[in-house]
Structure formats: C-alpha cells, structure tokens
Amino acid sequence: MVDPARINWPVPEPELPEGVHLALVEAAQAAATAYRAARHSHGRADLGATVADGADGTPTMRVDALVEDAIAESAHRNGVNLLSEEAGFLDHGSAVTLVVDPLDGSSNAASGVPLSCFSGVVTTDGVASEALTVWLDTGRAWWAEAGRPTPYRTSGRTTLDGASVNLHRPKAGSMDGWHRLMGRIGRLRVLGTTCLEAALVAEGSIDAFADPGSDAHRLVDLAAALVMLPSAGGVVLDVHGRPLTFDPDLTRRWSGVVAATPQLGEDLVAAILG
Amino acid sequence: MVDPARINWPVPEPELPEGVHLALVEAAQAAATAYRAARHSHGRADLGATVADGADGTPTMRVDALVEDAIAESAHRNGVNLLSEEAGFLDHGSAVTLVVDPLDGSSNAASGVPLSCFSGVVTTDGVASEALTVWLDTGRAWWAEAGRPTPYRTSGRTTLDGASVNLHRPKAGSMDGWHRLMGRIGRLRVLGTTCLEAALVAEGSIDAFADPGSDAHRLVDLAAALVMLPSAGGVVLDVHGRPLTFDPDLTRRWSGVVAATPQLGEDLVAAILG
Numbered sequence: 001m002v003d004p005a006r007i008n009w010p011v012p013e014p015e016l017p018e019g020v021h022l023a024l025v026e027a028a029q030a031a032a033t034a035y036r037a038a039r040h041s042h043g044r045a046d047l048g049a050t051v052a053d054g055a056d057g058t059p060t061m062r063v064d065a066l067v068e069d070a071i072a073e074s075a076h077r078n079g080v081n082l083l084s085e086e087a088g089f090l091d092h093g094s095a096v097t098l099v100v101d102p103l104d105g106s107s108n109a110a111s112g113v114p115l116s117c118f119s120g121v122v123t124t125d126g127v128a129s130e131a132l133t134v135w136l137d138t139g140r141a142w143w144a145e146a147g148r149p150t151p152y153r154t155s156g157r158t159t160l161d162g163a164s165v166n167l168h169r170p171k172a173g174s175m176d177g178w179h180r181l182m183g184r185i186g187r188l189r190v191l192g193t194t195c196l197e198a199a200l201v202a203e204g205s206i207d208a209f210a211d212p213g214s215d216a217h218r219l220v221d222l223a224a225a226l227v228m229l230p231s232a233g234g235v236v237l238d239v240h241g242r243p244l245t246f247d248p249d250l251t252r253r254w255s256g257v258v259a260a261t262p263q264l265g266e267d268l269v270a271a272i273l274g
Numbered sequence: 275m276v277d278p279a280r281i282n283w284p285v286p287e288p289e290l291p292e293g294v295h296l297a298l299v300e301a302a303q304a305a306a307t308a309y310r311a312a313r314h315s316h317g318r319a320d321l322g323a324t325v326a327d328g329a330d331g332t333p334t335m336r337v338d339a340l341v342e343d344a345i346a347e348s349a350h351r352n353g354v355n356l357l358s359e360e361a362g363f364l365d366h367g368s369a370v371t372l373v374v375d376p377l378d379g380s381s382n383a384a385s386g387v388p389l390s391c392f393s394g395v396v397t398t399d400g401v402a403s404e405a406l407t408v409w410l411d412t413g414r415a416w417w418a419e420a421g422r423p424t425p426y427r428t429s430g431r432t433t434l435d436g437a438s439v440n441l442h443r444p445k446a447g448s449m450d451g452w453h454r455l456m457g458r459i460g461r462l463r464v465l466g467t468t469c470l471e472a473a474l475v476a477e478g479s480i481d482a483f484a485d486p487g488s489d490a491h492r493l494v495d496l497a498a499a500l501v502m503l504p505s506a507g508g509v510v511l512d513v514h515g516r517p518l519t520f521d522p523d524l525t526r527r528w529s530g531v532v533a534a535t536p537q538l539g540e541d542l543v544a545a546i547l548g
Contacts, residue, residue, distance in 0.1 A: 002425040004478060005478075007479070009414060044429075044479075107438075111480065112477065113463065114412070137412070138411070151276040151278065152276070152278050152282075155318075164381075170456050175456075178456075182444050182449075187385075188443050189387065191463065191465065192461070192463050200386070203278075203386065204278060204279075204318065205281070205318075205385050205388075206385065206387060
C-alpha cells in the first residue's frame with residue numbers, strides 16, 4: 001500500500017565517472033543511501049522537522065542531519081577531514097578535507113520536490129582539486145578537476161537581456177535585485193537548489209544563476225561551482241565583490257552569481273546593484 | 275566524444291502503471307522516443323529553433339514539432355482523434371479524442387533543463403476519463419482516472435500565507451499578481467512546466483501552482499490537472515472564474531490555479547486579483 005505522506009519515488013545510485021577521489025565517491029554514495037533510507041522511514045513533515053541548529057547558524061532539518069551523519073561516518077572511515085553545513089569542521093588529522101553540502105535544496109528534499117543534490121569538493125591543505133555534484137533524484141553527476149577542461153561547456157552567452165537566468169528565491173535583501181532583473185531576464189526559473197543550478201550553468205542548459213542580494217550562500221553552497229565553472233568556461237562572483245575562498249568559517253555569506261562567461265557575470269552583478 | 279552542444283543525458287522509457295488506455299500508453303511512449311531521438315540528432319539551438327506557428331497561435335519549436343509528429347502518427351495508428359498544441363484537432367472518426375500537450379516545458383526541453391513532460395487525457399464524446407503525465411527526463415508517471423481516488427494525495431493545505439507555491443514565470447499581465455504573492459508565499463519556485471508542477475501539487479510535494487494573471491494556459495496545459503487534481507483532493511481554477519472545459523478551440527486561454535484544496539485555490543485567486 002502506498003503511503004501518501006511518504007515520498008514514494010526511488011533514489012538511484014549515483015552514476016559517477018572514473019577517476020573521482022575515493023573519499024568523494026564514498027561520501028556521495030553515503031548521501032544517496034542515507035537520503036533513500038530517510039524517505040523510506042519518514043514522511044514529508046518528519047523529514048522537514050527542525051532537529052538542531054547547524055554550524056552555519058541556520059536550523060537543521062531531520063533529513064539534513066540523517067544525510068550529513070552518513071557522510072561524516074564515510075569521511076571518518078576514509079581518514080579525511082570534513083567541512084560540512086551542519087557539523088562544521090571535523091578534523092581527522094588529514095591534509096585532505098572534503099568541503100561538502102550534504103543535501104543542497106533541503107526544502108525540496110524534505111517536501112518531495114525532486115531537485116536536491118549532494119555536492120562536494122576535495123581540498124588539500126586548502127587548495128581545491130576536484131568537485132562533484134550529484135542530483136540525488138536521478139543519480140546524474142557532474143565532475144570537474146581544477147584547471148582541466150570539462151567535457152561539458154557553458155552556453156558562452158555574454159549578454160544579460162533575454163538570457164536564461166535562474167534566481168535564488170526572493171528574500172528580504174533581494175527584492176530590489178529581483179525587480180531589477182525581472183524585466184531583463186528572458187527566461188526566469190527558481191529551482192531552490194544552488195548546486196544543481198550551478199551544474200546547469202556549467203553544462204550550458206541555462207546561462208546563469210544568481211542570488212540577487214540576499215547573502216543566501218555559504219561556502220558549501222558554492223564550493224563545487226568554484227571548481228566546476230572555471231573548468232567549463234564560466235565564472236562565480238559575489239554581488240558585493242567579496243572574494244570567494246575555501247575558508248572554514250561557515251558563518252560567512254555571499255550573494256553568489258554563477259554565469260556562463262565573466263562578462264555575463266559582471267552584467268548580472270551590475271544589474272543587481274542597480 | 276561528448277558534443278557539448280547536445281543534451282547528453284538519457285531519456286528513459288516511461289514507467290507506466292497497469293490499466294492506462296492503450297492509445298495513451300502509445301502516445302507517451304512515442305513522445306519519449308521522439309524526444310530522445312531529437313536530442314540525439316540536434317543541439318540545443320536547433321531544438322529551440324522556430325519551425326512553424328502552432329494551432330494555439332504561438333511559435334512551434336523544432337523539438338515540439340518532432341515530438342508532436344510522433345504522437346500524431348501514434349494516434350492515427352490507434353484510430354483515435356488527437357487535439358494537440360501545435361497541430362490542433364486531427365479527426366480520425368473516433369468517439370475517443372486524446373487531448374495532449376506533446377512537450378510541456380518546451381523551453382526546458384530545448385535548452386536541457388531537465389523538466390519537461392508529456393501530458394495527455396482520454397476523452398470520449400468530450401468527457402474526460404483518465405489523465406497521464408510523464409516527466410520525460412526521468413520516466414516518472416502520474417496517472418489518474420476521473421472520479422476515482424489516486425494513490426497519491428495533495429498536501430491538504432488550506433492557508434496561503436507560508437505555503438509552498440510554484441508560479442508561472444513573470445510576464446506582462448502577471449506582474450501585479452506576482453508582487454502580491456511574493457510577500458505571502460513561504461517557498462516560491464518557478465520550474466517552467468505546468469504539467470509537472472500540477473503533478474507535484476497532486477502528490478503533495480508542493481501546495482499549489484499558479485499563473486498570477488497572464489492567461490498563459492491553453493486547455494492542453496491544464497487538461498491532465500483537470501482530471502488529476504479532483505481525484506487527489508485538489509482543485510483547478512481560473513483566476514477570472516472562466517469555466518475550464520474540454521473545448522477544442524486552442525486559442526482560448528486561462529490563468530490557471532492548481533491547489534491542494536478548494537480553500538487554498540480560492541485564497542490564491544483572491545490574492546492574485548488583490
């Protein structure tokens with residue numbers, strides 16, 4: 001019997017390319033397994049219930065905690081450190097740290113909107129070497145190595161007017177930016193998952209993604225994009241020009257702009273600031 | 275070698291339940307097969323190129339035409355009539371007419387945003403008996419029979435403030451409605467595919483979907499929802515109270531509201547009208 005309170009769709013195994021760092025492979029697999037189990041055991045309301053306050057200063061949903069716990073166990077087993085949204089920095093004495101968003105699009109993941117991701121970056125002594133984003137609802141994965149071209153490419157678009165741009169949902173702080181962009185964007189979407197939206201920019205399916213000024217993003221939300229976009233021809237910027245760095249302080253925030261080209265990124269920033 | 279101009283993700287076979295009308299099964303399968311072939315043969319720009327003007331008065335993209343042609347052939351083979359977005363009414367002398375949106379979310383389908391659907395309804399002498407929506411990027415399907423409860427249910431939410439509401443993208447005619455809703459919605463998303471968004475309302479993953487006043491919807495966009503939502507506990511309304519009927523005139527338009535409950539639907543209509 002189907003239980004309509006549950007999310008009754010499967011969570012497939014991630015489809016990972018050859019060559020991904022073992023600790024990153026196992027973290028992604030742990031995320032998928034834990035998310036599958038969470039949907040099996042809990043209804044939507046349970047998945048979305050607040051169970052703690054995260055290291056990033058925002059409430060932790062049950063589904064976030066279940067997935068992050070599995071990733072933390074995986075990182076411990078692999079002997080690598082973990083910097084993660086809710087748990088903060090877990091030091092296992094390694095030069096390697098996985099910088100992870102266990103479940104990007106938590107609200108989607110808890111409610112059943114099939115748009116949520118695992119996203120992780122391998123860093124060694126603070127330098128990022130590769131990034132992996134897995135769309136958990138389908139198993140699709142995007143992988144990139146720092147400084148090496150990806151098989152997928154951005155759209156290459158340079159002009160904002162008429163572009164296909166995804167936006168972070170409207171919040172206090174971004175309403176002015178929203179209004180300035182709404183008249184210029186050709187095709188606006190709001191998917192509620194920065195990591196997947198950044199992957200769509202990287203592969204050329206949309207031209208850009210932006211938080212129009214609400215400082216919604218932590219490092220973990222943008223970490224994979226910081227590796228993936230330059231490798232695919234694109235760029236990641238902050239609306240206020242703050243440098244995006246692999247800093248373990250998860251209380252830092254950015255209004256991230258992910259764009260197909262540096263010129264489109266700069267145009268978006270200028271349009272948001274007005 | 276991967277061609278970055280192509281959409282390089284698979285289009286799986288639709289996962290259809292037992293009992294679906296054979297003509298509807300074959301139309302859905304034809305849509306998936308044609309969309310897969312189109313992505314294999316054409317890059318994004320080619321898929322989105324305008325090739326004709328549709329019966330609904332809007333431009334037809336190449337990807338729309340390729341998918342609709344396959345469905346029309348399938349309907350002819352099955353001896354049923356077809357009412358479809360671009361081709362209009364194709365009379366094969368049957369009492370049964372399939373009312374079909376061949377490729378809902380055409381812009382997504384052409385650009386590679388993995389959110390597009392086949393959606394169809396079986397009508398006999400103008401009375402709808404069943405509806406099927408297939409998310410082509412995953413093969414997930416939602417089926418409903420008129421007047422029979424579905425295994426999935428809406429969220430049951432009755433209040434607008436704080437609700438999870440998807441909106442049709444902002445257009446001339448919907449900006450006032452957009453602004454009135456933005457302050458009241460708890461979680462706003464814009465996916466660009468009415469049929470999938472209606473299915474997410476039906477299964478309880480979001481509370482509602484609305485076009486806030488731009489008359490964006492034709493019958494084919496809302497036909498499946500008209501069967502599916504009542505069966506799942508929800509409702510389909512027009513912002514201006516015009517009755518939604520299975521009328522073959524595809525130049526008719528509605529500002530559709532799809533909601534988990536009649537009360538939430540009425541509240542959304544009132545909020546959009548202001």
